[in-house]
Amino acid sequence: MANPSSSSPQRTVKLYGQPNSPAAYEIRDFLSRSVVEFLWVELTCDEDCQSQLGLPVLSELRLPIVEFPDGHQLFSPTIQEIAQRLGWVSQPKFKEYDLSIYGAGPAGLSAAVYAASEGLRTVLVERQAIGGQAGTSSLIENYMGFPEGISGADLAERARQQAVKFGIEVLLLREGVKARFDNNRIYVDMADGNKMIARANICATGVEYRRLNLPDxxxxxxxxxxxxxxxxxxxxxxxxxxxxxxxxxxxxxxxxxxxxxxxxxxxxxxxxxxxxxxxxxxxxxxxxxxxxxxxxxxxxxxxxxxxxxxxxxxxxxxxxxxxxxxxxxxxxCIGGLPNTDWAKDTHIIRDKSGYLITGSELLKKGRPPATWTLDREPFYLETSVPGSFAAGDVRRGSVKRVASAVGEGAMAVTFVHKYLGETQ
Ligand SMILES: Cc1cc2nc3c(=O)[nH]c(=O)nc-3n(C[C@H](O)[C@H](O)[C@H](O)COP(=O)(O)OP(=O)(O)OC[C@H]3O[C@@H](n4cnc5c(N)ncnc54)[C@H](O)[C@@H]3O)c2cc1C
The missing domain is CATH 3.50.50.60 (FAD/NAD(P)-binding domain)
Known part of the structure; x- marks a missing residue:
């Protein structure tokens, strides 16, 4: 079972709710992606209520109810409240980081493992659950090293534990919504009103499913x-x-x-x-x-x-x-759209669909864009803003696979070192 800030195991959580409850689905999805063992208890009538919870009237309950191993119950909780209770919500430890990574899918997790193991003061920011798209996969069979396959959530949980071992700071249920680049720093407004400052950043915000766009x-x-x-x-x-x-x-x-x-x-x-x-x-x-x-x-x-x-x-x-x-x-399960709204009012260049353009693809007639401020050309995974990198599915032209996202995450950290070396 996962816990973004430690690697200690927990016991089973119970989730009580009615069939076809969207709120119960969201909690099941979050717990399952976070590798939290849970028991789903469906309540359909007053008798279920009485036998399961010792409470007589179903219609009087604020469902769903999450019951933690210590017996504490949360009634109709938000994901944030559940994560809080599990001890996963924390405040940033530092005012400024060497590196901020947005997105804890395979690319962000891999970047986190390498950055933390190489001594960079790094924060990993994830708006939903650890694992990204991969975390929703029931069985990944083509990722090297797992001949029998591995569930995406398990793979992500292993990576999280590895990054935590090396000292990564994980901020879960936080979303970067707007960025500003100034003074060799990236300043990010978070959805909760906080600000995050770092000397370099890796955008690993991946993609999400396109909608059907049907009336109902x-x-x-x-x-x-x-x-x-x-x-x-x-x-x-x-x-x-x-x-x-x-x-x-x-x-x-x-x-x-x-x-x-x-x-x-x-x-x-x-x-x-x-x-x-x-x-x-x-x-x-x-x-x-x-x-x-x-x-x-x-x-x-x-x-x-x-x-x-x-x-x-x-x-x-x-x-x-x-x-x-x-x-x-x-x-x-139809194709994706990149999560790059945060880059809207910056000099970061995106393609028509919103994918981040990096490296030599930024050059026109051999020249970097007019807003580029350095003498050298952008590194392979560097966007049109020096020190701001992209890795994984969010990058234009990337191969949409776990292995390539992991590879790009690791590679991006090497470029971060080079960039930080230049700006010492
Ligand atoms: C069901 C499924 C099965 C798959 N199976 C395979 C497989 O078997 N083999 C294979 O190679 N590939 C598979 N893939 C593809 C693979 O999962 C993706 O290529 C890979 O996850 C991309 O990783 P990523 O880190 O670039 O992005 P993502 O996995 O998309 O992760 C991005 C993360 O960023 C977070 N985020 C987004 N915006 C923000 C923000 N503003 N602030 C903070 N966080 C943010 C998201 O919540 C998400 O967690 C599968 C994909 C799916 C959906």
Whole structure:
């Protein structure tokens, strides 16, 4: 079980809530990505309430309830309150750091391990859960060193422990929202009103799933419609027909994981084959799994239900014909959009989609951008602002894989050393 500020184990947390509760889903997702062992207890009537909690009336409870191993209960808590109770929320220790890293996915975690092990005073800032996208993966099978595969959350937790061992400071549930570069420093406004100052920074803020943008999406969000691979939800999908939208590795992995629990899994793929977007090992597995079906040239065009998702409309891209199918579980795993809003009012150059441009890609006719202030050209992972680096999925042209994100995180630290050497 994870604890961003130490590596001591904890005992099981209990989560009580009603089926199809978006708040309960968010807590399950956070706990599962943070490798906190928990027991989900579904309450559907007053009798459940009485037997589980010794409280008589379900409608009078502020759900969900999180019960910690010491018996303390939080009623309808925010993620922040849960993290606080677990001892994971702390204040920055220093006024200024050598290096601030934004994003604790594979790129940020790898940068944290190398920076801390090499003695840089480093802070790692993460707005959600440790592990980033990788933390939502049920089984990563192609990362070197794990022949049987490893869950993304476990991999991230190992990296976190390693970084903590080397003295990294982790600030969880903090988000950098705006940056300013001045006096060889980066000044970042945090969402909670705090400021973070560092001599160099690595942006490892990755990407997040694009939205379907369907009319009733908000109504069904986390009430049957989920963004991501749903690792925390699979055990609750027994006897269900689960639909997964997407044809990439994240969708393929999700389909494989759900197939172990659900009655049937259908992948809805926009293209006409899997080979263009899915790794060969996953294509072989999916093809060999009886309860996974792939519908090509298809997209979701409507969502239906009362308080929760009950039915979806699927449209065939080629024939424009539609069909309506019953399902209570729809998982969306379609491509990403980079998290770079924080760079909006700076000299950092982004491409049209928002990816950060680095290194030689910044040169026009062999020259750095006009705002570039140094005699040398930008280093390979350096953005258009000296001392500000990008690593992993957020960087234009990066290979969207765990191994490449880890490699770039480590590499970025080497450039940080070079940069800090110049500005001594
Ligand atoms: C379900 C799934 C399965 C996958 N399986 C595989 C696989 O088997 N093999 C493989 O090689 N790759 C896989 N991938 C891809 C791989 O996970 C990504 O390429 C990798 O996670 C990218 O790492 P990253 O650190 O660049 O970014 P991310 O993992 O996206 O992490 C970015 C982090 O930054 C945080 N953040 C964003 N904005 C801010 C901010 N302003 N302030 C603070 N924090 C912020 C986010 O919350 C997030 O935690 C999978 C992806 C998914 C979604």
């Amino acid at each position: 999406e908000g109504k069904f969000l986390n009430r049957g419609l989920f963004y991501g691979a749903g690792a925390s939800e699979a055990p609750m999908c027994e006897d269900e027909h689960v639909y997964v939208v997407g044809g990439g590795n994240s969708a393929g992995q999700a389909a494989m994981y759900f197939s172990q629990y659900a009655k049937q899994v259908t992948m809805l793929v926009r293209g006409s084959n899997l080979a263009a977007s899915l790794s060969d090992y996953l294509i072989k597995k999916i093809t060999a799994t009886d309860n996974i079906k792939v519908l090509f040239n298809s997209k979701v065009t409507d969502l239906m239900g009362e308080s929760a998702l009950k039915q979806i409309e699927i449209t065939d891209n080629k024939t424009d014909t539609t069909q309506q199918v019953k399902t209570q579980k729809l998982f969306i």
